[in-house]
Amino acid sequence: xxxxxxxxGQDLREMFSAGAAWLEKGAPDIDxxxxxxxxxxxxxxxxxLTMRSTMEEAFRAPDRxxxxxxxxxxxxxxMGARGNSGVILSQILRGLAKGLEGKESFTANDLAxxxxxxxxxxxxxxxxxVEGTILTVIRDVAxxxxxxxxxxxxxxxxxVEALVNAAKESxxxxxLLLPVLREAGVVDAGGQGLYNLLEGVSRxxxxxxxxxxxxxxxxxxxxxxxxxxxxxxxxEVEEPxxxxxxxxxxxxxxxxxxxxxxxxxxxxSLIVVGDESNVRVHIHTFDPGVVLxxxxxxxxxxxxxxxxxxxxxxxxxxxxxxxxxxxxxAVVAVALGEGMKEVFRSLGVAAVxxxxxxxNPSVRELLxxxxxxxxxxxxxxxxxxxxxxTASQVGPLTSKQVTVVPTKTMPQGIAALxxxxxxxxxxxxxxxxxxxxxxIKTVEVTRAVRTTQIRGLSIKKGQFIAVVxxxxxxxxxxxxxxxxxxxxxxxGMETIxxxxxxxxxxxxxxxxxxxxQEIGNKYPGKQxxxxxxxxxxxxxxxxxx
Amino acid sequence: MVKIVTDSVSDLPxxxxxxxxxxxxxxxLHFGTESYRDNVDLTTEEFYxxxxxxxxxxxxSAAGPGIWVEVFTRLATETSEILVVTAGSRxxxxxxxxLQAKTMVKTDCRIEVVDSTSGIGGEMLLVLLASKLARKxxxxxxxxxxxxxxxxxxxxxxxxxxxxxxRRGGRIGRAQALLGSLLRVNPLIGLKNGEVYPYGxxxxxxxxxDFLVNFVKGFPRIDSIAVEDATTPDEREVLAQKLKxxxxxxxxxxxxxxxxxxxxxxxxxLGVSVLEAIE
Numbered sequence: 001x002x003x004x005x006x007x008x009g010q011d012l013r014e015m016f017s018a019g020a021a022w023l024e025k026g027a028p029d030i031d032x033x034x035x036x037x038x039x040x041x042x043x044x045x046x047x048x049l050t051m052r053s054t055m056e057e058a059f060r061a062p063d064r065x066x067x068x069x070x071x072x073x074x075x076x077x078x079m080g081a082r083g084n085s086g087v088i089l090s091q092i093l094r095g096l097a098k099g100l101e102g103k104e105s106f107t108a109n110d111l112a113x114x115x116x117x118x119x120x121x122x123x124x125x126x127x128x129x130v131e132g133t134i135l136t137v138i139r140d141v142a143x144x145x146x147x148x149x150x151x152x153x154x155x156x157x158x159x160v161e162a163l164v165n166a167a168k169e170s171x172x173x174x175x176l177l178l179p180v181l182r183e184a185g186v187v188d189a190g191g192q193g194l195y196n197l198l199e200g201v202s203r204x205x206x207x208x209x210x211x212x213x214x215x216x217x218x219x220x221x222x223x224x225x226x227x228x229x230x231x232x233x234x235x236e237v238e239e240p241x242x243x244x245x246x247x248x249x250x251x252x253x254x255x256x257x258x259x260x261x262x263x264x265x266x267x268x269s270l271i272v273v274g275d276e277s278n279v280r281v282h283i284h285t286f287d288p289g290v291v292l293x294x295x296x297x298x299x300x301x302x303x304x305x306x307x308x309x310x311x312x313x314x315x316x317x318x319x320x321x322x323x324x325x326x327x328x329x330a331v332v333a334v335a336l337g338e339g340m341k342e343v344f345r346s347l348g349v350a351a352v353x354x355x356x357x358x359x360n361p362s363v364r365e366l367l368x369x370x371x372x373x374x375x376x377x378x379x380x381x382x383x384x385x386x387x388x389x390t391a392s393q394v395g396p397l398t399s400k401q402v403t404v405v406p407t408k409t410m411p412q413g414i415a416a417l418x419x420x421x422x423x424x425x426x427x428x429x430x431x432x433x434x435x436x437x438x439x440i441k442t443v444e445v446t447r448a449v450r451t452t453q454i455r456g457l458s459i460k461k462g463q464f465i466a467v468v469x470x471x472x473x474x475x476x477x478x479x480x481x482x483x484x485x486x487x488x489x490x491x492g493m494e495t496i497x498x499x500x501x502x503x504x505x506x507x508x509x510x511x512x513x514x515x516x517q518e519i520g521n522k523y524p525g526k527q528x529x530x531x532x533x534x535x536x537x538x539x540x541x542x543x544x545x
Numbered sequence: 546m547v548k549i550v551t552d553s554v555s556d557l558p559x560x561x562x563x564x565x566x567x568x569x570x571x572x573x574l575h576f577g578t579e580s581y582r583d584n585v586d587l588t589t590e591e592f593y594x595x596x597x598x599x600x601x602x603x604x605x606s607a608a609g610p611g612i613w614v615e616v617f618t619r620l621a622t623e624t625s626e627i628l629v630v631t632a633g634s635r636x637x638x639x640x641x642x643x644l645q646a647k648t649m650v651k652t653d654c655r656i657e658v659v660d661s662t663s664g665i666g667g668e669m670l671l672v673l674l675a676s677k678l679a680r681k682x683x684x685x686x687x688x689x690x691x692x693x694x695x696x697x698x699x700x701x702x703x704x705x706x707x708x709x710x711x712r713r714g715g716r717i718g719r720a721q722a723l724l725g726s727l728l729r730v731n732p733l734i735g736l737k738n739g740e741v742y743p744y745g746x747x748x749x750x751x752x753x754x755d756f757l758v759n760f761v762k763g764f765p766r767i768d769s770i771a772v773e774d775a776t777t778p779d780e781r782e783v784l785a786q787k788l789k790x791x792x793x794x795x796x797x798x799x800x801x802x803x804x805x806x807x808x809x810x811x812x813x814x815l816g817v818s819v820l821e822a823i824e
Contacts, residue, residue: 034715037635038635038636038715038716039715040604040714040715040716041715042604042606045575045604046606050609075611078609078610078611078614078649079609079611079612080609080611081609081610081611081642082573082606082607082609083606083607083638084638084641086606086609087609087610087638087641087642087645090609090610090611091645094649124648125641125644125645125648126641126645127634127640127641127644342727343727343728346725346726346727346728347726347727347728347746348722348723414728418728418730418746418748419745420745420746421744421745422719422722422742422743422744422745423735423742423743423744497748497749497751497752498748498749500728527729527748527749529728529729531727531728545748
């Protein structure tokens, strides 16, 4: 390929046609990385549409002078500009047109100067120029072009290649300048689009366009280590871990198998490896003393390491917390049953602590959960009468501001959560949430654990019973549906608009469906939802709003 | 007289725009490769009809500077002062486009571009304020300053059936906290100072309407209100009736979301916008 020193308007058309085609090939990939300023996934498409309009006009230019062609292109870009990146692209082309005004043809030097004008025009056009975007890329491109043109004034292809390389570096560094890119783990989409366009031009000048028809532009890898955003909070309180204990026993006639067998009952994650004279042990145990005493009886211990894993876990959570976006007010809820926990999480609870009837969490567990959430203001939902007191102990133990909304049942907790106002202050929210629990009735259906007489109801062991708001036993009998209907009658359904039925771990989905259907038939016109709560003990927990 | 121009995000009813002589620059709506001018090539009803049948998710884009240049150039033959009120610059490229177009028009006509920091009914109330002042004979500076001063007093609240459209369109922002509920809820999302924020959750549409009414009640001094629906005009009428208890009827404007807005709010959205009275 002969070296091109001077380009005409016709060359411009062909260069940019190749550039636009190359851009179009990579457009879906660019759409996929679009996060700034609005993550609407259309940067690639918008730039392609802008370039199409640009190229249509390029071929309508009144003559073949470089000046006329680029002016027509700028007009086309202007008319067809789509989206933010399209608008900036149109400014770049407008600047190029200004820079090449009056020129029949242009040299590498002319191009470099025009790119500088283009960069200035793009910056000037925006009310708030943001670095780490297509703007930064065009500025770096212009700078590289000026330098390359001084070195190779007679070789357009070499100059364009140099500026494409500069564009690549510039795009790779965009996450360094724009935090939102770094968080999303992508380079700037608009910058990438400009790079693809210029690379297409370069490929044309180097004669590569037809040689590799199946290639497509590649998304540039960031030079900055990407920090992927932690989307969900893993703050659920875990079982305690104990101590991670490690050491090396040096002795004679050691028997690794026997040691393993002996330690198996002392803890978890046991690893015992070695031979007659050296055995390495790793175990998670609640009592490292016992393990070490046994080991000492076998030989000399080396490299003894005992670490409190709860500390480690806390540190881990601490570290996670720093990465998380902070939220103003976090809600911590106590819940039982996978489905119930999921409902709480889906409504924005930052941490769920396992617990409920017959399984009350400790103050320490609640405190851990409160400490783990990424906020200094915490609302606690105990969701059980017997946990309210425990929850109230947490406040004095932490530097965080903790408010307990005294919910007695999980439906009350859910109602409280639904009324959470994202823009409200802690106290105001606690107030609203407490009020919301008053507007709701909870019916819990379970089996009697013993035969008894309560309020004139004689109950046999194993019969179904229904309790309202965790206090009043209102119905008993052998038929679950009948018991539920009696309970609903007692509550009074006239003012109820929404019924939510959470069926328990012991209830088959088809049985739950059948009962829901019956209830739905009896109370038509009420909004009803059936959800797998997965709670133990209670066949049904029914929320009436 | 100052000529008022806005974009179609303002949901200004075409009839009202015509009566008041307000120019509306349409956004673009794209179903794949098909493009439509917002409220020009496609009405809201036609849009939702198409949305129900289409497998492609629609996308939107602001009009480029060239379109604005054309509008400015045309209007410059009939007026010497133009005031543009655009959708919030954090939500749409409209503002940047109009601003760039302003530098490109070769005319003696003076042009001022104001960022509404809002959208839909909120933007509309500012446009109507500008129009009212212009008709009273205020000059460009006066109208522009009044609109800028009023903008922080614009509040928008919309109830949704689904946040899927808002999420896909990339404009959910902080309101993503409302995503993913396992219970059936109607999320309510506000728009304030150019930003979308989570407001709360209602359990059903009736409760959502109560939220909207109570939201309005929270403002002690109200200049005007805009009420709009996507696919439920009857519901909008009920809401407007309720709001008449709070604000005189003549200061309540009713409209429908434009197709481009519809692409982001989806079907069944119901919204209310408040312009607080100044002084």
